[in-house]
Amino acid sequence: MNETAFTPPGTRRARAEIDLSALRANVRALRARTPGAAFMAVVKADGYGHGMLPCARAAIEAGATWVGAATPEEALAVRADPGVPADVRVMCWLWTPGGPWREAIEADLDVSVSALWALREVEAAARQAGRPARVHLKADTGLGRNGCQPSDWPDLVAGALTAEREGLLRITGLWSHFACADEPGHPSIAPQIERFREMTAYAESRGVRPEVRHLANSPAVLTLPDTHFDLVRPGVAMYGISPSPEIGVPADFGLRPVMTLSASLALVKRVPGGHGVSYGHHYVTPGGTTLGLVPVGYGDGVPRHASGAGPVLVDGKWRTVAGRIAMDQFVVDLGGDLPEPGTEAVLFGAGDRGEPTAEDWAQAAGTIGYEIVTRVGARVPRVYVDGGSPEPGPAGDGRGREGYGPGQQGGGPYGSAPA
Numbered sequence: 001m002n003e004t005a006f007t008p009p010g011t012r013r014a015r016a017e018i019d020l021s022a023l024r025a026n027v028r029a030l031r032a033r034t035p036g037a038a039f040m041a042v043v044k045a046d047g048y049g050h051g052m053l054p055c056a057r058a059a060i061e062a063g064a065t066w067v068g069a070a071t072p073e074e075a076l077a078v079r080a081d082p083g084v085p086a087d088v089r090v091m092c093w094l095w096t097p098g099g100p101w102r103e104a105i106e107a108d109l110d111v112s113v114s115a116l117w118a119l120r121e122v123e124a125a126a127r128q129a130g131r132p133a134r135v136h137l138k139a140d141t142g143l144g145r146n147g148c149q150p151s152d153w154p155d156l157v158a159g160a161l162t163a164e165r166e167g168l169l170r171i172t173g174l175w176s177h178f179a180c181a182d183e184p185g186h187p188s189i190a191p192q193i194e195r196f197r198e199m200t201a202y203a204e205s206r207g208v209r210p211e212v213r214h215l216a217n218s219p220a221v222l223t224l225p226d227t228h229f230d231l232v233r234p235g236v237a238m239y240g241i242s243p244s245p246e247i248g249v250p251a252d253f254g255l256r257p258v259m260t261l262s263a264s265l266a267l268v269k270r271v272p273g274g275h276g277v278s279y280g281h282h283y284v285t286p287g288g289t290t291l292g293l294v295p296v297g298y299g300d301g302v303p304r305h306a307s308g309a310g311p312v313l314v315d316g317k318w319r320t321v322a323g324r325i326a327m328d329q330f331v332v333d334l335g336g337d338l339p340e341p342g343t344e345a346v347l348f349g350a351g352d353r354g355e356p357t358a359e360d361w362a363q364a365a366g367t368i369g370y371e372i373v374t375r376v377g378a379r380v381p382r383v384y385v386d387g388g389s390p391e392p393g394p395a396g397d398g399r400g401r402e403g404y405g406p407g408q409q410g411g412g413p414y415g416s417a418p419a
């Protein structure tokens with residue numbers, strides 16, 4: 001059923017199509033908003049669920065010169081990818097004591113330091129590696145999460161400068177992160193920018209000469225041009241998702257959602273009125289109707305909180321999840337329609353073919369678009385397409401043809417480097 005050269009067996013149940021040409025176009029659109037700043041493609045958490053390495057490569061093709069990740073393991077996997085040129089800077093910021101500092105230094109990563117414990121570990125690792133580390137000092141300008149408090153900043157700056165003079169590291173960056181940039185006009189925004197200016201000015205007055213100062217995440221890229229400094233770090237916008245409904249919809253910024261999550265109906269059947277549907281019988285058919293079984297569930301990352309609410313496009317019509325979303329499947333009431341088993345059910349996509357978007361699912365589940373795409377599970381194969389059609393086989397030019405390989409189908413959190 002529906003078998004073509006481009007629907008290999010593993011994708012029949014469900015698939016997440018990743019449109020790399022949309023990702024490239026999004027990167028170009030964001031770069032056009034940030035003239036004068038370099039572009040860091042943020043690909044943490046498996047590229048927000050889109051596949052870390054294919055997205056990193058596509059972003060680089062579109063002009064990203066930095067790639068950002070949360071964990072050192074993610075950044076090391078990016079660096080190990082032959083598709084990532086050696087002159088692309090790769091940075092990671094979520095370190096814990098005993099982390100792989102030495103491997104990071106040897107892999108020429110840029111690392112982040114928020115506290116003296118991390119500075120001491122970097123210094124020791126640089127001695128072992130026999131080469132200087134590239135270090136970004138992170139300021140807590142108000143987020144209250146990672147980063148160095150203003151009161152501790154002089155000690156951290158002084159310690160880093162001493163280590164720089166000893167040849168153990170180079171302070172390549174000064175940076176911070178916003179708390180509420182996705183809420184335009186939030187009273188924390190202006191003070192954070194002000195504190196960032198003060199903390200970078202202090203470091204520079206002591207002799208720090210960073211290559212880059214950087215602050216802007218997606219919402220700041222889209223709405224706060226005076227925060228772009230030398231480098232911007234957008235994540236979610238690159239995947240074509242708006243950081244928040246208050247900021248706007250993706251099309252307002254020339255962005256297009258990159259992921260389309262769909263499944264093939266596993267069963268279509270007639271049922272009488274008064275029939276309970278799925279665990280708990282939270283939906284009861286109002287009259288005789290037809291039900292469609294969608295073979296994805298929370299085991300695939302479909303949020304159970306969207307039970308009774310999540311929208312699905314089937315045969316040109318929006319249907320709503322009927323009753324509970326289970327681990328592997330959920331049901332939609334098809335209102336008497338009888339599509340063939342195997343008919344495509346689109347949970348979300350770009351939205352311009354009538355399908356719901358990740359934002360619609362976020363609203364249905366009481367969460368944010370970020371979470372909807374990021375949680376799509378390893379059991380759902382990623383199928384990489386370019387320009388809306390699946391990447392062709394040997395007839396194509398081979399670029400970006402990362403799809404279908406076992407590493408892309410439910411592999412580890414980092415995808416896989418090509419063999």
Ligand SMILES: *Cc1c(COP(=O)(O)O)cnc(C)c1O
Pocket residue numbers: 042044093177216217218219233234235236237243
């Ligand atoms: C995730 C992350 C980003 C990207 O955030 P978006 O809102 O997705 O653009 C930037 N910087 C840091 C430190 C992050 O953790």
